[in-house]
Amino acid sequence: MINDTVVALSRWQFASTALYHFLFVPLTLGLTVFIASLETVYVVTGKSIYREMTQFWSKLLLINFALGVATGLTMEFEFGTNWSFYSGFVGDIFGAPLAIEGLMAFFMESTMIGLMIFGWDKLSRGQHLIVTYLVALGSNLSALWILVANGFMQDPQGAIFNPVTLRMELQSFSALIFSHDAQAKFVHTSIAGYVTAAIFVAGVSAYYMLKKRHLEIAKRSFRMATIFGVLSTIGVITLGDALGFIGAHAQPAKIAAMEAMWVTEPTPAPFNLAAWPNQAKQENTWALQIPYLLTPLLTHTMDTKIPGIAEIEADNVVRIKNGIPAVEALKLLSANPTDPAAMTQFKAHEQDLGYGFLVERYAQDQDVSKATDADIAKAAKDTIPDVFTIYWVFRIMVAFAFLMLAFFVFGVIYSLRNDIEKHPVYLRFAMWMIPVPFLACEMGWITAELGRQPWTVYNLLPTWMSASSHSVSYMVFSLIGFVSLYSIFIIIEMYLMVRAIKQGPDVHHGANTGGHTKDKSLGGSVLGGSYAPVHAKALMDEQSAKEV
Amino acid sequence: MDLYLGLKVLWWLLLGVLLLGLAVMVGMDMGVGALLRIIGKTDLERRSMLNAIGPHWDGNQVWFILGGGAIFAAFPLIYATAFSGLYVVMLLLLWSMIMRPLAFEYRSKIPTETWRNIADWVFLLSGALPMIIYGAAMGNMLQGVPFHFDWDLRSHYTGSFISLFNPFAILAGVLSLALALYMGATMMVIKTEGALAERARTAGSIAIVAAIALFAAGGVWVSLMPGFILVHSVDPALAQTPLTQTVEQVAGGLLANYRGYPILWLVPVTGFFGMIVGGLLLRAHRPATAWWFGIFAWAGVLGATAVSLFPFLMPSSSNPSQSLTIWNSISSQTTLLWMTGFTVVFVPLILWYTSWAFYVMRGKVDASKIENDPHAY
Amino acid sequence: MKVIGYFLLFFVLAMILIVLAIILGDSAPWYFAWIIGTGLLILTSAAAGFMFDTQEDKAKGELQ
Numbered sequence: 001m002i003n004d005t006v007v008a009l010s011r012w013q014f015a016s017t018a019l020y021h022f023l024f025v026p027l028t029l030g031l032t033v034f035i036a037s038l039e040t041v042y043v044v045t046g047k048s049i050y051r052e053m054t055q056f057w058s059k060l061l062l063i064n065f066a067l068g069v070a071t072g073l074t075m076e077f078e079f080g081t082n083w084s085f086y087s088g089f090v091g092d093i094f095g096a097p098l099a100i101e102g103l104m105a106f107f108m109e110s111t112m113i114g115l116m117i118f119g120w121d122k123l124s125r126g127q128h129l130i131v132t133y134l135v136a137l138g139s140n141l142s143a144l145w146i147l148v149a150n151g152f153m154q155d156p157q158g159a160i161f162n163p164v165t166l167r168m169e170l171q172s173f174s175a176l177i178f179s180h181d182a183q184a185k186f187v188h189t190s191i192a193g194y195v196t197a198a199i200f201v202a203g204v205s206a207y208y209m210l211k212k213r214h215l216e217i218a219k220r221s222f223r224m225a226t227i228f229g230v231l232s233t234i235g236v237i238t239l240g241d242a243l244g245f246i247g248a249h250a251q252p253a254k255i256a257a258m259e260a261m262w263v264t265e266p267t268p269a270p271f272n273l274a275a276w277p278n279q280a281k282q283e284n285t286w287a288l289q290i291p292y293l294l295t296p297l298l299t300h301t302m303d304t305k306i307p308g309i310a311e312i313e314a315d316n317v318v319r320i321k322n323g324i325p326a327v328e329a330l331k332l333l334s335a336n337p338t339d340p341a342a343m344t345q346f347k348a349h350e351q352d353l354g355y356g357f358l359v360e361r362y363a364q365d366q367d368v369s370k371a372t373d374a375d376i377a378k379a380a381k382d383t384i385p386d387v388f389t390i391y392w393v394f395r396i397m398v399a400f401a402f403l404m405l406a407f408f409v410f411g412v413i414y415s416l417r418n419d420i421e422k423h424p425v426y427l428r429f430a431m432w433m434i435p436v437p438f439l440a441c442e443m444g445w446i447t448a449e450l451g452r453q454p455w456t457v458y459n460l461l462p463t464w465m466s467a468s469s470h471s472v473s474y475m476v477f478s479l480i481g482f483v484s485l486y487s488i489f490i491i492i493e494m495y496l497m498v499r500a501i502k503q504g505p506d507v508h509h510g511a512n513t514g515g516h517t518k519d520k521s522l523g524g525s526v527l528g529g530s531y532a533p534v535h536a537k538a539l540m541d542e543q544s545a546k547e548v
Numbered sequence: 549m550d551l552y553l554g555l556k557v558l559w560w561l562l563l564g565v566l567l568l569g570l571a572v573m574v575g576m577d578m579g580v581g582a583l584l585r586i587i588g589k590t591d592l593e594r595r596s597m598l599n600a601i602g603p604h605w606d607g608n609q610v611w612f613i614l615g616g617g618a619i620f621a622a623f624p625l626i627y628a629t630a631f632s633g634l635y636v637v638m639l640l641l642l643w644s645m646i647m648r649p650l651a652f653e654y655r656s657k658i659p660t661e662t663w664r665n666i667a668d669w670v671f672l673l674s675g676a677l678p679m680i681i682y683g684a685a686m687g688n689m690l691q692g693v694p695f696h697f698d699w700d701l702r703s704h705y706t707g708s709f710i711s712l713f714n715p716f717a718i719l720a721g722v723l724s725l726a727l728a729l730y731m732g733a734t735m736m737v738i739k740t741e742g743a744l745a746e747r748a749r750t751a752g753s754i755a756i757v758a759a760i761a762l763f764a765a766g767g768v769w770v771s772l773m774p775g776f777i778l779v780h781s782v783d784p785a786l787a788q789t790p791l792t793q794t795v796e797q798v799a800g801g802l803l804a805n806y807r808g809y810p811i812l813w814l815v816p817v818t819g820f821f822g823m824i825v826g827g828l829l830l831r832a833h834r835p836a837t838a839w840w841f842g843i844f845a846w847a848g849v850l851g852a853t854a855v856s857l858f859p860f861l862m863p864s865s866s867n868p869s870q871s872l873t874i875w876n877s878i879s880s881q882t883t884l885l886w887m888t889g890f891t892v893v894f895v896p897l898i899l900w901y902t903s904w905a906f907y908v909m910r911g912k913v914d915a916s917k918i919e920n921d922p923h924a925y
Numbered sequence: 926m927k928v929i930g931y932f933l934l935f936f937v938l939a940m941i942l943i944v945l946a947i948i949l950g951d952s953a954p955w956y957f958a959w960i961i962g963t964g965l966l967i968l969t970s971a972a973a974g975f976m977f978d979t980q981e982d983k984a985k986g987e988l989q
Contacts, residue, residue, distance in 0.1 A: 037967040040972040050974065066653035070646040071607070076616045077642045080631025085702050087631070091624020092879045096887060099617035102610060103894040111607030111898075111905050118603040122908050140963070143958075162880070165787050166701050167624070169880040174952070183955035194966065220977055226633060226970060227973040231966055242955070334699045418980055468632035469704050476638050485643060489650060496657050 001366055002464065009475035010082045010467040013482065015449070017074050019442050020486055024068035026441045029143055029190055030197025031061045032136035034228055036129075038314075043129045053217050055120070055130075056505035057201065062117060063496050067489060069110070074482070081478075086456050086466035090168045093159045093176060094149050101145030109138025144186050144192070151182025153457050155250040156446070161353060161460070163330060163346050164337045168460065169198045183358050185448070188239035191232045192444065195404060196437035198229025202411060204501055206430035209421050214504050222420060226411035233405045240401065241297075248298050248306065251458060253383060254451035256309045257390040259294060260284055264308040268295035274395070277387040282309060309384050316355065316383045323356025325349045327368045354460040358382065361464045382462075385453040389446070397443035400436050407433055553785035559622045560874045562891060564854055570615045571682070571724070571846045572731065573608040577601050579755075581648065581675025581734020582725070585668050587736070587747040587919060594733025595656060595669060598925040600739035607902060612645065621887055623789070625701070625877040627862055633695050634685065635703035637712055641681045644674040651722045656925050675732075676725055686853050687717035690770060690802060692865030695792060706866055716769055723762040727849065728800060729755035731842045737835035739913055752838075756827035756845075763819060764848060770856060775801020776863040776871055782793045784859070784875040793876065797844040802856040812855050817921040819848020888925070 035057050042050035075097070079087045087094075112134045119128060138461040152159070158166045158175030170176065208218035248255050256262075260277040261269065262284065271293035276285040297301055308317075326349035332342035349356070360366050361382075362375035371379075411430070414420040420427070452458060456466040580601050588594035601608075620627040631638050647670050655667035693716070694707040733752030737745050763890050774797045781793035798804075822844025829838035857863070863871040878884070918924045949957035 033963060033967060034970070037970045038974070040971045044971070045975070045978070047978070062653060063657075066649045070649045073613065073646050074642060076613055077631060077638060079620065080627045081635055081638050081642075082618075082632070084628035084632035085700075087628035088625050088701050088703070091620055091627060092883050093842030095617065095619075095624055095627065096883055098888050099614065099621035099887060102614035102617040103890055103898070106613060107607065107610045107894075107898050110610045110902070111604075111902055114603035114606050115905055115908060119908055123966060133582065162787065165789055166882070170882045170886070173882070173886050178952045178956075180955075183953055187955045187959045187962075192961075194963075206907075220974055222976045224970040224973050228966060228970040231969060235962060239955070329821070331699055334701075334789070337789075415977075418977075418984070449747065468604070468635075469702060470632070470635060474635055477636070480641060481643060485646070492650065492654060496654055500657075 002361070002469070004361075004464075005472050006470055006475055007464050007467045007470065009479060010464065013082060013475065013479050014078060014281075017071065017078060017482055017486075018449075019445060020490075021068070021071040021075055022441060022445050023438055024064050024071065025143070026189075026193035026196040026437065027064050027200060028061065028068050028139050029193025029233075030195065031057060031200070032132075032139045033194060034201060034225065035061065036132050036136040037224060037228065039129050039132045041224075041545075043125050045384040049216055049220065053221055056217065057221070058117060059506075060497065060500055062188065063493065063500060065113065067493050069175055070489070071486070075405070082468055082470075082475075083456070083466050084468040086461065088167060089461055089466070090152070090159075090457055091168045092167055093152055093156075096170065096173075097145040097152075097176075101142055105138050105141035105145060107138075109135055109142060112138060114464045127210060140190050140193075143190050143538070147186040147189055148179070148182045150448075151179045152183055152184070154452060154453075155181040155246075156457050156460055157178055157181075161350065163333045163343065166330070166334060168457070180271070181243075182241045183515050184239055184246055188236060188243055188416070190277050191229060191235040191239060192437070192441055194232035195229055195236055196441060198225045198232060198408070199404060199433050199437045201225035202229065202408075203431050203434035206427040206500065208504065210424060210427050210431075215421070219415075219420065220412070226415050228403070228410050230408035230412050233401065237401050237405065240398070244298055245300060248304075251452065252307050253309070253312050253385060254390070255298065256307065256312060256436045257385050257387045257451055258394045258447065259298070259306075260287070260387055260391045261294070261306065261308045261459050263308060264305065264311045265294075267305060268292040269306055270294060271297060272391075277391050279384075279387050282448065303538055309387070313380050313384060317376060317380045319352045319355040320359050320379050322349055323352035323354065324359065324368045324371060326353040327356035327360075343405075354455070354457075354462065355379075355466055358454065358462050361462070382454045385451050391450050393443045393450075394447045397440050400440040400443070404433070404436060404440075506538050550785040552787075552881045552884075555888065556784065556874055557882060558888065559878060560854075560858075563618065563622065564850060565842050566611070566615045568843070568847055568850055570611040571727070571850065572843055573611045574761065575679060575682075575724070575728035575846070576623075576731040576735055577605045577608050578675040579728040579730070580736060581651075582679075582729060582734070583732055583748070583751055584671045584675070587733070587744065587751050589744075589747075591664060592662075592915055592918065593740075593744045594678065595918050595925065596740050596744065596915050597736055598655070599918055600650065600736065602652070602925045604902075604905065606649070607905065609645075609649070612752070618887075620726050621883065622879050623861065624879060625848075626872055629695060629703045629705075629872060629877075630685075630693075630862055630874045632703060633693055633707075634688075635705070636709040637681055637685070641678050644677045646676040651713050652925055661880035662852065675728075679725040679728040680718075680721035682721075684713060684717040684721035686724070686850075687720030688712055688714075689862055690720075690778065690853060690856060691716060691773065692863040692868070692871070693795075694866035695870075696867040697870050699791070701789060716766075716773070719762060719766055719769065723759060723766060723849065726755045726759035726762060727842070727846055730759060730823075730845075731839065732828075734830060734835050734839045734842060737830065738839065741912055741915075747779070749835075751832050753827060755845045756823055756830070760820065760823050760827075763816075763823070767816060767852070769817060770802050773802055774799050775804060775856070776860050776868060777801055778859065778873065781873075787880065788876045790870045790872055792877045793869060793871075793873075794869045795863070797865075797868055805855050805858055815855050816848055816852040818844055819846075819852060822846075823849055848877050873904055 035054055038050055038057065039054045040363060041047075042054055078254075078375060112131045115131045116128070116135050119131060123131065151157075156168070157179040158170065158172040160171045161167070162169045201221050205218040205225065208214045209222070244255065260272050260275045262282050270289040270291045270445075272284065272288055273288045275287035278285050298306060325345055325427065329342045329346035329349070330353070332339050333346060336342075356368055359368055359371045359375055359379040362378045365369035395508040407430070410426060414423055414426060454462050454464065456463045580597055581923045584594050584597055588597050591748060616627075619796040641794055651667045651670040651674065655664060658664075693705070695705045697703055730752050733748045733755060736748035737752065740748065777796050777798050779794040779796050822841045826841030829835075829841060859873045859875060861872050861874060861877060879887075946957065949960070
């Protein structure tokens with residue numbers, strides 16, 4: 001028998017560990033690419049300041065990277081430990097991208113990041129640049145394979161259920177990796193990482209400019225970060241739109257929840273700019289609507305129907321009824337895989353197998369043959385995710401995206417006019433912007449994954465069935481363990497990150513070993529002079545004084 | 549030979565290669581971590597040890613992640629059943645594994661004695677515990693684990709957490725720790741100098757003697773334990789579930805394959821050969837060659853386990869007929885084909901750039917440089 | 926000889942890129958966009974760095 005509390009605790013545990021992991025991932029995705037850009041300038045121009053910048057941002061990257069790797073391990077384990085039915089049911093498809101991620105991406109990233117940090121004196125400039133590019137490529141390829149796996153959960157392509165082995169099996173590898181959802185979600189996520197890194201770099205640089213420290217490094221970083229950021233933000237918004245377009249076809253219930261659309265509106269449907277959804281009554285308590293906007297926004301046409309929640313739920317009642325015989329036939333096949341009558345019955349109802357599973361939760365003894373109409377109605381209600389949360393989380397994410405776009409546009413203007421340090425209000429604002437992309441990324445995850453409920457694999461496997469059959473005490477034990485460990489980790493991480501930022505770049509490093517210096521202005525008195533040797537020495541002394 | 553059957557056997561072998569890569573590369577780092585407090589007397593010595601493996605531990609750790617991923621992809625039912633069944637053990641393994649990267653990255657970033665002491669204890673714990681669990685898990689597989697399936701392959705583990713640490717499993721766990729300590733100590737002899745290297749040599753020698761004794765004791769024990777025999781099942785070349793077979797437990801069954809094919813005795817012999825020659829080479833001041841012989845030692849130990857179990861991977865002690873074998877827990881042919889393709893392309897590539905990375909960072913760790921390098925561990 | 930070697934190397938690389946572009950452009954428009962986009966992004970922000978240095982040098986020239 002499946003225990004509701006165990007399922008709920010498993011969900012909380014997965015959501016919290018995944019969201020925690022996802023605090024560190026975007027910054028790694030973006031910062032590696034940004035650092036590759038910095039080092040490109042260093043290798044092309046030979047100016048040692050770009051080497052210092054590369055090393056400084058690498059130092060911050062590494063602090064973040066360590067926690068990303070550590071918490072990623074949890075995710076790799078968690079499917080097996082907490083979601084064992086899921087793992088057995090879709091492991092044939094879902095495991096492959098995870099394994100390939102290790103083979104193709106994570107191995108490269110992890111091996112190369114060691115060389116990137118320690119190899120400065122052992123590699124030629126060109127070799128080191130290649131290593132840096134491979135780190136950036138590796139981290140993003142990593143994201144690619146993870147999102148291919150996630151794409152399968154959102155819109156299962158390229159797989160078929162095998163009644164002999166009682167699991168989903170891979171049919172077409174190319175359908176799996178070229179799934180539209182996987183494609184758009186990968187690009188959306190990867191570029192969201194670029195935006196995160198750009199805001200992070202801009203914010204930290206702004207801090208230095210306000211403090212009038214390391215100006216040479218801060219101003220250059222700021223310029224590159226704002227250009228990097230403004231383009232990526234445009235990309236993120238474009239891909240967000242693409243994801244909505246794809247979702248409108250693949251996951252109508254998620255889209256209806258994101259837009260709080262309770263009933264099917266005549267086309268072109270109005271857009272709920274703001275609303276107060278009430279799930280119990282299946283209506284919006286109030287809504288601020290813009291007429292005709294939703295249909296073109298979502299479908300890029302004026303006349304494509306967007307089904308509302310009531311219609312989706314009614315359709316699903318039919319699918320659940322059609323799915324029950326599939327589950328019954330499967331039970332017979334499990335004992336005797338060659339039973340021809342059961343196979344015929346299964347084939348006839350196969351397409352609604354997942355909907356049949358859905359009613360297990362409410363049927364007496366968790367046996368679908370005993371399901372009543374009332375059970376089926378409850379199961380159909382389950383097919384609608386939590387509208388209020390999804391609606392608002394999605395909206396705040398979009399608002400953040402436009403906020404960041406506006407921020408970057410100003411940043412580009414000030415930076416190109418080269419008077420950025422004359423705008424202290426903007427600089428202060430830039431520091432406050434640092435948490436925004438992280439929050440936006442978390443909200444994106446919530447929209448995508450909460451919107452997929454009640455399924456782990458859309459239309460195929462209910463979340464409720466996916467969890468392992470543990471006792472409640474095991475789940476409480478592991479949850480307490482994660483919460484306490486992760487809380488300690490984040491405190492140490494934040495402390496080290498803030499400390500490293502306050503310390504700033506290692507200015508002596510470039511001055512001592514910068515054999516490749518072509519920079520004519522090196523000896524000159526530059527504003528802030530953070531890399532003029534004399535000032536550098538003073539600063540070093542000041543720092544070591546602080547450390548003691 | 550049937551393609552699917554061939555792929556099944558191939559992936560059984562590849563699983564072995566992965567578990568070997570994990571044991572050798574991750575085990576070495578774990579060994580260094582566990583020895584940190586024991587042979588590193590000063591902070592600088594400990595930092596020398598950490599920096600010796602510093603550029604590589606991250607890459608090495610991926611063997612662990614890859615191991616998990618490959619089991620998930622190639623043997624989904626093993627992944628699902630073992631990871632959820634051994635729940636508490638898996639979490640302890642995981643928690644110690646996630647503390648390690650942080651100890652590495654953050655230890656030398658804060659220059660206080662308390663902090664570094666905490667980090668050193670984390671290294672000891674996160675080095676020793678995972679290797680003991682790794683070995684204990686193998687030991688439990690040899691004995692069988694109490695689990696069964698529902699009609700839809702939902703697995704239920706019916707044993708307790710403590711029963712996973714039975715005497716035989718602990719023996720296997722300590723054997724695995726001893727081999728890891730040997731590999732870690734040998735690497736320290738290669739990478740460091742002076743008194744530290746000398747202490748590492750002593751530690752490595754003790755570890756390998758212990759490993760020889762434990763492997764011999766384990767062998768005798770295994771010959772006395774009951775094993776599992778597949779009485780009736782579907783053709784191994786066909787897709788199947790663990791619900792349609794009959795398995796029996798018989799005395800001395802773990803040696804059945806050795807009795808059938810005496811040439812297989814070479815597998816455990818390789819293990820002893822690797823340990824003995826490796827230990828002698830370490831004494832003879834040839835640490836690099838000694839390290840390579842450590843791979844033979846690991847291969848012999850893991851291989852002997854695999855031969856004893858074949859065709860089983862995870863037998864059920866409470867419901868033997870639902871035991872997981874290679875044939876009934878493996879992925880579909882399409883998945884295996886694709887995975888084979890990726891493995892053929894990427895594993896040589898990984899070996900190539902890993903060796904390159906070791907080549908670039910070759911040579912002894914320079915203790916004087918560590919204190920001046922802001923990036924050093 | 927060296928020139929011919931380089932020519933062949935780059936020629937083969939270009940051919941691989943063209944084939945890749947054709948395949949990806951067909952079945953994987955977003956992946957393709959990502960490859961092109963990320964490449965351009967790196968170069969554009971690198972160009973922003975060059976531009977900054979040019980501006981700085983120019984400003985310094987005017988001061989003197």
